[in-house]
Amino acid sequence: MGGRSDEVEKQDMAWRLIGAVVGLGVGFVARKSIEFGWQKVTGKQPPADPNSLETSLAEAIGFAVVMGVGMEVTRIIATRSAHxxxxxxxxxxxERIIS
Known part of the structure; x- marks a missing residue:
């Protein structure tokens, strides 16, 4: 009815499952690595709550930028490699099915 065979749907579902597992694992490792790097470079713990007034605005924004870029770059690389x-x-x- 939908034009997709059962085999195509199974392979698509398999790729989605693999992608989700890879994303979760890589995300966890990337976050811990970025936090470790932040601590080594700045000498301070990463801000636990960027909204806290005890955290300077520059530190909160800096950490957000480093974390956001780092996580996204890591996700892209991991997803492409897994694909x-x-x-x-x-x-x-x-390749024809997923693309």
Whole structure:
């Protein structure tokens, strides 16, 4: 009815599951790495609550920028790498399905 075969839907669902698991794992590792790097560079703990008045505006914005860019770049790299691995594992047929 929808024009997609059961095999295509299963492969699409498999890719979504793999992507979610990769994203969660990479996100956790990236966050911990960024927090560790922040502490080594600044000598201070990352701001636990950027909205707190005890955290300076510059520090809150700086941490937000570093965390946002770092997390997004890591997510893009991990998702693309996982996609390439998945395509290689499934063969050329999976590339047509996912793309």
């Amino acid at each position: 390439k691995r998945y395509q290689a594992w499934k063969g050329p047929k999976a």
